[in-house]
Amino acid sequence: MFDRSAALALLQLGDSAFPAGGFAFSWGIEGLAADGLLSNRGDLDGVIADHLAQRWASMDRILLRRAWQANDIAAIAAADRLAEATTPSAEMRDGSRRAGRALLGVWVKLSGPLAVSYRARVSADANLGHLAVVQAITGRDAGLGLEAAELVSGWTLITGLVSAAVRLGLIGHIESQRSLATARARLTELLAETPDDDAMPSSFTPFIDIAVSRGPLRHVRMFTT
Amino acid sequence: MSRLALTRADEPMTAARVGIGGPVGSGKTALVERLIPALQTRGIDIAVITNDLVTAEDAERVRRSGLIDPERVSAVEAGACPHTVIREDPTLNIEAADELERRFPGVELILLESGGDNLASTFSRDLTDFWMFVIDVAGGDDIPRKRGPGVIRADLLVINKVDLAPHVGVDLGRMQREATEVRGGRPVLLTNCRRGEGIEAIVDLLEREVLFRK
């Protein structure tokens, strides 16, 4: 049965205009383009597929699920520390924290109870506030189910990557819709599989990690990551 | 109007946040470089955020200026969306300001320079307590007549580079009059940021309207 109110909630929370700073992150798209490794829609679709399968599904999604299942703030913080420890690239870690903290800040202002109590913890510890963990917290505050929260997490990654590519002039507005549809199909497949509860986060996206890590070395740079 | 006025006794005092917007090259960074020493001379504890568009050039310029502790200058990337990062989605700037307040608990005023933009750019009231829009005489004396939202809605309109008026055929008096008219009498101040003229009047206004000191 079509659940209208759940669908509308997803449209609001998964909207690329949701004000959590997502537009400032390219997660490697800008760097890959600058290094000549990404110049058209085919390349972009490949990078998105990598991001989804080799990073999001095995890393962010696992962290989100851990934070979702956490019973208290300390357990959420443990998932957050795991995010910190399993992300070798300093720029990736920093980007994840900046994006996560921005999202957390919005939900603090929206009076999300879990967001408010976790914010106190994050304020006192510079290593906390990773995006995937905050997506679990804010998903819980928003009254989403776990599956919906995972869907929003994957989808906002996709829209962020595609819209960065549009702003960088790599693809046009019509091609962007094709890329979104391709990525949507991939995300659906990934979500159809349920990871084990004790799965550990892992990722293998060397080109993306290097592109993000090289960010601070580039003179021309429009995105945070 | 100000968050300062609304701060409750049980909340930590937060710094006033002052936005500086305006077209590319109008002199926003030059104004920041003039405001820093002028504010410091009056004993005001400050920090700076820049929203550079394509490089971190403005942030680096302010950091290297020797005017302020480089740690007190934060750069926020705008993802090629200078409007968005100060209006529709100012969360990254809000986080940067919160972070500066956490790191420098005594900070009283945070200057936030927007990336160079167009006449339609405005700051969110959730981000700034007060914002000014900087245009320059070399952009043409018809700019105020175009009634862009930046020109009209800013708390203060700054017309910079007054030294260039004779060279570009601008009647400064008329430009200021028209600007004041389209703004319904709200403040319009003239500056020459190259020589540091007109800066004290801006600081007076900030002390009065934002810091409630006078």
Ligand SMILES: Nc1nc2c(ncn2[C@@H]2O[C@H](COP(=O)(O)OP(=O)(O)OP(=O)(O)O)[C@@H](O)[C@H]2O)c(=O)[nH]1
């Ligand atoms: N003659 C004159 N030049 C000025 C004045 N103020 C700034 N300039 C010059 O104008 C140019 C642009 O100044 P900036 O301060 O970089 O302008 P901006 O608005 O920060 O520029 P963006 O951040 O790139 O949008 C520089 O070359 C300044 O030296 C002024 O009052 N008079």
Ligand SMILES: [Mg+2]
């Ligand atoms: Mg500037």
